[in-house]
Amino acid sequence: MKILVVDDSKAMRAIVKRALSTLDRVAGATIVEAVDGKEAFATAQAEQPDLIISDWNMPEMTGIELLQALNEAGTCPSFGFVTSESTPEMHELARSNGARFLVSKPFTPEALDDALASAV
Amino acid sequence: MQLAEVELDRITGDIFAAILGLTLDGHRASDTFPPDERVVTGVVQITGDFEGAVSVQLGEHLALRAAQLMFALEADELTDEEVTDTVGELANMTGGNIKSALAGSSALSLPSVTAGRDYRVSLPGTVIKDRIGLDCDGDLVVVALMQRDVTL
Incomplete structure (x- = not known):
């Protein structure tokens, strides 16, 4: 399995990667990273990840714009958000664009594992 | 805009714990850093139905400790x-x-960060709606919520 972690914060990418490393559900997965939606789109085309875990609010291209671009390209793998903002409107927008989950920061590895249950 | 439900101490405590x-062990008597202490400040702005900003300030010692924990x-x-x-990111x-705790629809900016000694954070046209000083193993964490002053 290959997972693309997208966040403009290096610290948060480290937190997400560390959480993933503790989860049996994704044991042995290869993790690749991108710093914004634009880079993630290119990385997704090149790396063909099985799952994308993305922040929402990022420079260049936001997480929801990334999801919509991947949908338009017809190349969207399983996709979920890990974001500091979590409103009903965001949940609905994510869901309507095909996102499998939206986990709010701060999160625990258990919360991420629960979310991944629907995505991998 | 109703701010009564925004609990800065609970929100900040949950983030630091998770x-x-x-x-974070409750409020400190002072929410001011000593003038000789280097302080790192992160600010995000909120625009929309609520107009304002949130700042999080850590002394250099705690900022380093937090980064150690973030990056292992x-x-x-x-x-x-x-x-x-x-x-x-904090x-x-x-x-x-x-x-997310505020009513209405708003957008969050990307964070900006500054560091230095003996400075104040102010955003022109805003007033401080809430400001707390919290204790983290002897280090001070200051969190402030600013709101655009509609009387200006």
């Missing part, structure tokens, strides 16, 4: 960029959670 494994690195392995990134999470 992300850093650190406990020793202090001498950290770069300034990683410390800046850590405080920016501000981003705090602002995002506060925004």
